[in-house]
Amino acid sequence: xxxxxxxxxxxxxxxxxxxxxxxxxxxxxxxxxxxxxxxxxxxxxxxxxxxxxxxxxxxxxxxxxxxxxxxxxxxxxxxxxxxxxxxxxxxxxxxxxxxxxxxxxxxxxxxxxxxxxxxxxxxxxxxxxxxxxxxxxxxxxxxxxxxxxxxxxxxxxxxxxxxxxxxxxxxxxxxxxxxxxxxxxxxxxxxxxxxxxxxxxxxxxxxx
Amino acid sequence: xxxxxxxxxxxxxxxxxxxxxxxxxxxxxxxxxxxxxxxxxxxxxxxxxxxxxxxxxxxxxxxxxxxxxxxxxxxxxxxxxxxxxxxxxxxxxxxxxxxxxxxxxxxxxxxxxxxxxxxxxxxxxxxxxxxxxxxxxxxxxxxxxxxxxxxxxxxxxxxxxxxxxxxxxxxxxxxxxxxxxxxxxxxxxxxxxxxxxxxxxxxxxxxxxxxxxxxxxxxxxxxxxxxxxxxxxxxxxxxxxxxxxxxxxxxxxxxxxxxxxxxxxxxxxxxxxxxxxxxxxxxxxxxxxxxxxxxxxxxxxxxxxxxxxxxxxxxxxxxxxxxxxxxxxxxxxxxxxxxxxxxxxxxxxxxxxxxxxxxxxxxxxxxxxxxxxxxxxxxxxxxxxxxxxxxxxxxxxxxxxxxxxxxxxxxxxxxxxxxxxxxxxxxxxxxxxxxxxxxxxxxxxxxxxxxxxxxxxxxxxxxxxxxxxxxxxxxxxxxxxxxxxxxxxxxxxxxxxxxxxxxxxxxxxxxxxxxxxxxxxxxxxxxxxxxxxxxxxxxxxxxxxxxxxxxxxxxxxxxxxxxxxxxxxxxxxxxxxxxxxxxxxxxxxxxxxxxxxxxxxxxxxxxxxxxxxxxxxxxxxxxxxxxxxxxxxxxxxxxxxxxxxxxxxxxxxx
Numbered sequence: 001x002x003x004x005x006x007x008x009x010x011x012x013x014x015x016x017x018x019x020x021x022x023x024x025x026x027x028x029x030x031x032x033x034x035x036x037x038x039x040x041x042x043x044x045x046x047x048x049x050x051x052x053x054x055x056x057x058x059x060x061x062x063x064x065x066x067x068x069x070x071x072x073x074x075x076x077x078x079x080x081x082x083x084x085x086x087x088x089x090x091x092x093x094x095x096x097x098x099x100x101x102x103x104x105x106x107x108x109x110x111x112x113x114x115x116x117x118x119x120x121x122x123x124x125x126x127x128x129x130x131x132x133x134x135x136x137x138x139x140x141x142x143x144x145x146x147x148x149x150x151x152x153x154x155x156x157x158x159x160x161x162x163x164x165x166x167x168x169x170x171x172x173x174x175x176x177x178x179x180x181x182x183x184x185x186x187x188x189x190x191x192x193x194x195x196x197x198x199x200x201x202x203x204x205x206x207x208x
Numbered sequence: 209x210x211x212x213x214x215x216x217x218x219x220x221x222x223x224x225x226x227x228x229x230x231x232x233x234x235x236x237x238x239x240x241x242x243x244x245x246x247x248x249x250x251x252x253x254x255x256x257x258x259x260x261x262x263x264x265x266x267x268x269x270x271x272x273x274x275x276x277x278x279x280x281x282x283x284x285x286x287x288x289x290x291x292x293x294x295x296x297x298x299x300x301x302x303x304x305x306x307x308x309x310x311x312x313x314x315x316x317x318x319x320x321x322x323x324x325x326x327x328x329x330x331x332x333x334x335x336x337x338x339x340x341x342x343x344x345x346x347x348x349x350x351x352x353x354x355x356x357x358x359x360x361x362x363x364x365x366x367x368x369x370x371x372x373x374x375x376x377x378x379x380x381x382x383x384x385x386x387x388x389x390x391x392x393x394x395x396x397x398x399x400x401x402x403x404x405x406x407x408x409x410x411x412x413x414x415x416x417x418x419x420x421x422x423x424x425x426x427x428x429x430x431x432x433x434x435x436x437x438x439x440x441x442x443x444x445x446x447x448x449x450x451x452x453x454x455x456x457x458x459x460x461x462x463x464x465x466x467x468x469x470x471x472x473x474x475x476x477x478x479x480x481x482x483x484x485x486x487x488x489x490x491x492x493x494x495x496x497x498x499x500x501x502x503x504x505x506x507x508x509x510x511x512x513x514x515x516x517x518x519x520x521x522x523x524x525x526x527x528x529x530x531x532x533x534x535x536x537x538x539x540x541x542x543x544x545x546x547x548x549x550x551x552x553x554x555x556x557x558x559x560x561x562x563x564x565x566x567x568x569x570x571x572x573x574x575x576x577x578x579x580x581x582x583x584x585x586x587x588x589x590x591x592x593x594x595x596x597x598x599x600x601x602x603x604x605x606x607x608x609x610x611x612x613x614x615x616x617x618x619x620x621x622x623x624x625x626x627x628x629x630x631x632x633x634x635x636x637x638x639x640x641x642x643x644x645x646x647x648x649x650x651x652x653x654x655x656x657x658x659x660x661x662x663x664x665x666x667x668x669x670x671x672x673x674x675x676x677x678x679x680x681x682x683x684x685x686x687x688x689x690x691x692x693x694x695x696x697x698x699x700x701x702x703x704x705x706x707x708x709x710x711x712x713x714x715x716x717x718x719x720x721x722x723x724x725x726x727x728x729x730x731x732x733x734x735x736x737x738x739x740x741x742x743x744x745x746x747x748x749x750x751x752x753x754x755x756x757x758x759x760x761x762x763x764x765x766x767x768x769x770x771x772x773x774x775x776x777x778x779x780x781x782x783x784x785x786x787x788x789x790x791x792x793x794x795x796x797x798x799x800x801x802x803x804x805x806x807x808x809x810x811x812x813x814x815x816x817x818x819x820x821x822x823x824x825x826x827x828x829x830x831x832x833x834x835x836x837x838x839x840x841x842x843x844x845x846x847x848x849x850x851x852x853x854x855x856x857x858x859x860x861x862x
Contacts, residue, residue: 009691015698022705054687084686085732085741088749105690106728109697109721111705 001047006037034062053083064090096204101127126159136206221272228279236286251275266324273317309353322398395428423462484538567646582626769805786814794818822846
């Protein structure tokens with residue numbers, strides 16, 4: 001994939017580009033602030049952007065705002081936000097649109113998981129940090145779910161497919177299917193066999 | 209123009225006086241002429257002095273006229289008197305006809321003075337009749353006395369022939385009385401002109417008129433008294449000395465005081481003090497004498513020394529209270545305004561001392577006392593250049609009518625008078641001395657208030673600075689340390705990928721990265737302790753985080769509002785502390801958290817159904833300090849066994 005990396009910390013940016021390059025991706029541009037990011041995307045038309053939430057010029061949520069702007073300009077552009085800590089509001093708008101990831105920066109140390117998330121987002125899927133999912137799951141409407149169903153829901157929200165879920169939970173895929181049906185019924189969602197659409201339905205519910 | 213007219217009149221009066229004196233030297237015995245010179249010159253000189261110092265005031269010519277009129281009158285009398293002597297002067301017969309009642313012309317200058325003093329124009333149109341009335345009265349008096357039968361040769365008088373009017377003595381006595389009463393009425397009218405001016409005049413005019421009124425009023429009174437004395441058999445000279453003396457001494461003295469010196473001498477107080485000492489001395493002497501006499505009467509054997517000692521003792525006992533009372537009484541009588549003013553201020557000071565009035569009301573008290581609604585009390589605070597008013601607000605200092613108040617060497621403030629005359633300034637200064645206690649207390653209270661306000665603001669600034677500092681530290685941790693550690697971690701991972709997955713170094717690197725990861729988590733936890741980063745999303749989100757892990761149900765109702773970072777953080781810590789207390793100490797089974805913005809405050813309430821009885825321990829005290837630093841406060845309601853309610857009112861200040 002051709003990737004644009006936007007991260008103001010030079011050390012972290014270099015680590016990130018190296019990681020992604022070694023994984024076989026092409027770094028189209030590596031920039032240090034939100035404005036340069038917007039320019040680079042317009043110029044390079046990358047397959048994915050990896051964006052730090054807090055960046056110059058204002059050092060608040062410039063990265064998140066630039067990401068929302070780019071999503072409006074290029075609706076299909078996959079976006080992976082990186083953040084020091086979870087801020088729900090940065091994700092709420094982008095989560096239900098798909099091709100979106102939101103990870104704490106620590107996750108890059110689990111290189112394989114991180115690269116997997118990059119791949120999922122690049123393919124139009126989701127990759128949400130468990131901490132963000134935790135924040136999203138604090139909805140009172142989830143009271144009807146059992147503990148196991150909540151766990152499954154959280155993992156779905158992180159972006160996993162049923163098969164990957166079954167592997168993580170060490171259960172049969174059919175069991176996961178059963179949980180999913182129950183969850184969809186309780187939350188009043190329309191079920192689908194397509195993993196992407198299924199995840200999006202869950203995320204739309206969680207961020208509404 | 210006015211000055212020119214005044215000077216012309218002054219010249220006329222002085223010339224008249226000179227002519228009168230010259231005539232006296234020509235027609236009278238030298239000693240009589242010298243007496244006139246001595247008696248009248250001071251008045252005329254005074255008129256000249258006033259005319260020189262106050263060129264615009266008609267008082268100068270009027271004063272000179274006051275001296276000129278008797279000079280001419282006496283010359284006229286002596287001219288007429290020479291008819292009966294061995295060497296009659298030319299035309300002495302006419303002088304003899306006119307001279308009997310000529311004394312009435314003595315009053316010409318006096319009437320003029322009363323009518324024009326102190327500003328010139330008559331007090332009203334009606335008063336124009338007074339000079340004419342005086343001329344009529346004078347003519348009447350001269351005619352009545354000139355026609356009196358006893359003055360003619362057939363009755364033994366100096367005038368030749370018989371009386372021209374066929375009226376008896378009794379009828380002339382009636383005419384005498386009528387003429388006298390008419391004259392008195394005219395003189396009374398002249399004095400009334402002064403009273404009218406006094407009533408309508410401003411402060412300065414009143415001061416100037418007060419003493420002239422006294423002196424001028426005495427003239428007709430003494431004239432009438434002279435008639436009574438004459439009727440009672442006193443010699444004419446004695447009977448008439450009184451009003452002449454009043455006219456040429458009292459009246460000029462009063463005018464001189466009013467015009468020239470009243471500011472300097474401050475006669476009101478001088479007179480009241482003198483009178484009170486005089487009365488006190490007299491009464492003391494009387495008491496002394498009475499006691500001596502009484503002791504002698506009671507015991508014939510007691511010698512004088514016992515009486516004198518007793519008298520001295522009694523007098524000494526009586527002296528001080530007596531003087532105080534007499535002084536007050538004299539003050540009331542002679543300087544009524546001042547006494548009333550001082551008493552009103554003393555009452556106010558007493559009320560302040562008893563707590564019935566606030567010291568800051570001193571301005572109103574001084575305004576009422578001095579009758580000056582525009583008066584202002586300004587205070588000077590140490591270490592500041594300008595003045596403040598009684599509310600502590602800085603004021604522009606007007607340059608006019610400013611009366612500085614000093615205590616010892618330092619200036620404590622100033623009075624600004626709405627109307628300023630020398631007398632008012634003196635009174636204001638005196639009242640300010642009486643009111644120095646409330647003024648000083650007001651000043652101290654303002655200082656205290658400002659110091660307290662300064663302390664509060666600086667405390668709030670400190671809290672805000674601390675909050676900002678925490679925010680900065682949190683960012684530094686996130687943006688600096690954490691990122692660097694992650695970068696190092698990524699390098700290690702990078703290296704790790706080049707190694708064989710089952711080698712010992714591979715596992716070692718895994719452990720190292722694990723350690724870094726734990727460090728980052730720890731840093732995040734520390735940063736969160738400094739300032740919950742969820743506050744970025746608002747107080748509601750942060751509180752939601754806080755209650756999520758609570759083992760008992762928590763009803764949260766947080767109305768998010770636009771509040772300052774410091775207020776949000778403070779509210780957050782109040783809630784966190786109270787939740788911890790409710791869970792740890794109170795054994796609550798239900799907790800409620802409410803946050804709502806009310807006006808410029810954030811009302812934070814945390815209640816539980818625990819065992820209550822909470823006391824303001826260290827945690828709550830520290831919270832209270834924190835809230836108070838932002839200008840808020842904390843209430844704790846915690847009866848034993850009935851739950852705890854903590855209310856915090858935090859200033860929202862954006």
